[in-house]
Amino acid sequence: MKLFAKYNRINLLATIIIFLLASTTFYIAIKYILIGQIDDDLTIEEREIKTYIKEHNILPEPIPVKDQKITYSLSNELLEKRKFRTVPAYDPQDKEKNSYRVLQFGVGTNGKNYVATVAKSLEGTDALINSILLITSTTILLILIVSLIINRVLLKRLWKPFYYTLHTIRNFRVDKKQRLDFPFTSIDEFAFMNQTLEKATNQAQQDYLVLKEFTENASHEMQTPLSIIRSKLDLLIQEENLSEEQSKTVQSTYQAIEKLSRLNYSLLLLAKIENNQFAETSSLNLKLKIEEKINAFHELWQSQNITVDTCLDDTTIKMNNELADILLNNLLSNATRHNVPGGNIKIEIRNKSLRISNSGAQKELDPRRLYSRFYKQDGGHGQNGLGLSIIKQICDVSGFEIDYSFTPGQHLFIISLI
Amino acid sequence: MKVLVIEDERELSDSICSYLANEQFVCERALDFHTALEKVSLYDYACIILDVNLPGGSGLDILNELKKEMKIDGVLIISARNSLDDKVFALKAGADDYLTKPFHLAELGARVAAIIRRKSFEGKNQVILNELMLDLSEKEVRINNKPIDLTRKEYELLLYFISNKNKVIAKNAIAEHLWGDNMDLADNYDFIYTHIKNLRKKLIQAGAADYIKSIYGMGYKFSA
Numbered sequence: 001m002k003l004f005a006k007y008n009r010i011n012l013l014a015t016i017i018i019f020l021l022a023s024t025t026f027y028i029a030i031k032y033i034l035i036g037q038i039d040d041d042l043t044i045e046e047r048e049i050k051t052y053i054k055e056h057n058i059l060p061e062p063i064p065v066k067d068q069k070i071t072y073s074l075s076n077e078l079l080e081k082r083k084f085r086t087v088p089a090y091d092p093q094d095k096e097k098n099s100y101r102v103l104q105f106g107v108g109t110n111g112k113n114y115v116a117t118v119a120k121s122l123e124g125t126d127a128l129i130n131s132i133l134l135i136t137s138t139t140i141l142l143i144l145i146v147s148l149i150i151n152r153v154l155l156k157r158l159w160k161p162f163y164y165t166l167h168t169i170r171n172f173r174v175d176k177k178q179r180l181d182f183p184f185t186s187i188d189e190f191a192f193m194n195q196t197l198e199k200a201t202n203q204a205q206q207d208y209l210v211l212k213e214f215t216e217n218a219s220h221e222m223q224t225p226l227s228i229i230r231s232k233l234d235l236l237i238q239e240e241n242l243s244e245e246q247s248k249t250v251q252s253t254y255q256a257i258e259k260l261s262r263l264n265y266s267l268l269l270l271a272k273i274e275n276n277q278f279a280e281t282s283s284l285n286l287k288l289k290i291e292e293k294i295n296a297f298h299e300l301w302q303s304q305n306i307t308v309d310t311c312l313d314d315t316t317i318k319m320n321n322e323l324a325d326i327l328l329n330n331l332l333s334n335a336t337r338h339n340v341p342g343g344n345i346k347i348e349i350r351n352k353s354l355r356i357s358n359s360g361a362q363k364e365l366d367p368r369r370l371y372s373r374f375y376k377q378d379g380g381h382g383q384n385g386l387g388l389s390i391i392k393q394i395c396d397v398s399g400f401e402i403d404y405s406f407t408p409g410q411h412l413f414i415i416s417l418i
Numbered sequence: 419m420k421v422l423v424i425e426d427e428r429e430l431s432d433s434i435c436s437y438l439a440n441e442q443f444v445c446e447r448a449l450d451f452h453t454a455l456e457k458v459s460l461y462d463y464a465c466i467i468l469d470v471n472l473p474g475g476s477g478l479d480i481l482n483e484l485k486k487e488m489k490i491d492g493v494l495i496i497s498a499r500n501s502l503d504d505k506v507f508a509l510k511a512g513a514d515d516y517l518t519k520p521f522h523l524a525e526l527g528a529r530v531a532a533i534i535r536r537k538s539f540e541g542k543n544q545v546i547l548n549e550l551m552l553d554l555s556e557k558e559v560r561i562n563n564k565p566i567d568l569t570r571k572e573y574e575l576l577l578y579f580i581s582n583k584n585k586v587i588a589k590n591a592i593a594e595h596l597w598g599d600n601m602d603l604a605d606n607y608d609f610i611y612t613h614i615k616n617l618r619k620k621l622i623q624a625g626a627a628d629y630i631k632s633i634y635g636m637g638y639k640f641s642a
Contacts, residue, residue: 222500224427227520231433232525235636237586238437247634254590254636261520265500277501296598299571303609322502 042103067121072114079106160186216271268385278320287312305342320397357412364406420465424454433588437523451475452546470497522591532580560622572617588637
């Protein structure tokens with residue numbers, strides 16, 4: 001939920017509750033005050049009637065006053081307590097219902113007991129209450145709406161730098177050299193946030209650069225000693241009188257150096273891809289490229305009795321030529337290396353996607369760690385665990401998406417070429 | 419024939435020289451830019467093995483100097499940089515070949531031999547060794563003047579052996595030569611074994627001597 005929405009929701013709910021509470025309280029308070037007023041009037045009337053009776057010893061003639069009725073009725077005993085009531089009554093003149101405030105009290109004259117009823121119409125009061133209520137509610141409602149609108153507009157404007165920053169940070173890539181350009185803002189909190197983010201991202205970029213340079217330099221520095229060791233081994237095996245044992249030792253050393261060289265090559269390649277050193281792209285006919293690779297692998301597959309099925313649509317892709325070679329080499333090498341004798345490889349290009357599947361181990365590769373560097377499933381056949389990282393990295397820089405799926409004994413990689 | 423090795427890493431330079439030096443080649447060395455420039459302008463070499471990163475200057479400047487002086491020395495660049503751009507750039511600048519470090523000496527030997535062949539045979543692209551005759555432009559092999567049928571890989575293998583004759587070539591070096599740089603399958607030795615076995619059989623059946631010997635499973639040697 002957006003901050004605005006959340007804020008507005010709470011705000012609206014609170015104001016509606018306040019509005020209802022305030023209106024009700026106001027209504028009750030006004031009504032109470034006005035009724036009190038009328039009750040006072042009625043009490044004054046009672047006093048007047050009682051005084052009149054005391055002086056004249058007869059019931060006073062009711063004087064017709066607008067909105068006021070005084071009636072007497074005989075009663076058996078004297079009413080001790082006065083009684084206030086509000087009664088609805090039908091006014092035949094106005095043809096509408098009107099409420100009356102009624103005061104009943106007992107009076108006695110000439111030995112007779114009467115109940116005097118003084119009724120005062122509440123029409124005026126009701127009208128007053130209604131109009132006061134109307135005015136206040138309208139005012140409160142107006143205030144609410146205006147504050148809501150102000151909130152909306154103001155908040156949106158106030159939060160603008162925040163969203164801009166968010167947008168900027170979303171485009172942040174630690175491996176890109178561009179500096180983030182945060183907008184100037186006069187709001188302290190946002191300025192502080194931008195400052196912090198700028199510092200953090202710069203630091204991240206710097207750290208990344210240092211790390212990358214380290215990998216790169218380390219790999220570069222390793223090349224010379226590797227070259228020397230290799231060349232010394234090449235010389236060593238020229239010796240006429242190497243024993244069989246010594247030859248075995250040399251052979252093991254060769255293997256290890258080979259592994260190290262490949263590891264080094266892979267690390268350098270990854271660093272170079274990250275450095276965007278393969279930025280130049282061209283249109284490639286993927287079908288021709290794959291056919292070329294199939295030719296190169298053909299003999300190897302034959303020797304391992306691996307059958308290969310292809311179904312290649314004519315597809316042109318835009319990517320770096322060198323990376324395309326490396327990508328296909330790695331994919332096909334993987335499909336070959338992790339295959340079983342007499343297995344199969346299926347290569348398809350259709351619907352703008354390249355699908356390479358191969359028979360292999362019964363166990364699924366761990367999809368979460370599949371592309372992480374140095375990931376090896378079950379020992380990994382002496383592999384360095386960088387092959388899939390390289391594949392993934394090439395897909396990333398070329399704008400492709402790679403997916404892995406597994407059905408028992410079949411491993412499938414799908415690269416969406418868009 | 420003289421070969422000049424321009425490489426600042428003494429140990430590597432030593433290895434290259436000891437490997438290449440034989441009855442055919444005399445190997446000279448230059449360990450820095452200025453010595454290299456001096457030697458290059460004073461003498462003619464059949465092939466110059468040139469490292470790109472040198473103390474005192476770039477190997478590519480030496481290459482430019484050679485081209486300016488219209489020298490026809492063959493140049494093989496050896497470099498730690500392995501991107502296609504670097505290769506294309508060096509080849510455009512006039513180098514004959516480009517080899518990425520780390521390399522096998524056998525690979526270097528084969529490349530140097532190829533450069534020297536190209537420079538010295540002038541169109542008559544043939545390698546003759548006793549009863550063997552390789553036609554490099556037709557990629558055809560004749561034994562006692564009778565053509566024999568070799569696959570592409572077998573032909574490459576034979577040429578590789580002849581270019582490194584009387585040397586023990588490690589299996590790894592052969593694998594790398596056959597698979598090229600990128601194919602991440604250089605550890606597949608069974609396949610190499612099959613190829614060598616087939617090549618050997620074909621050569622012997624066609625009446626050639628048994629040149630290819632296995633050396634303790636470590637590598638092979640073409641003795642002639």
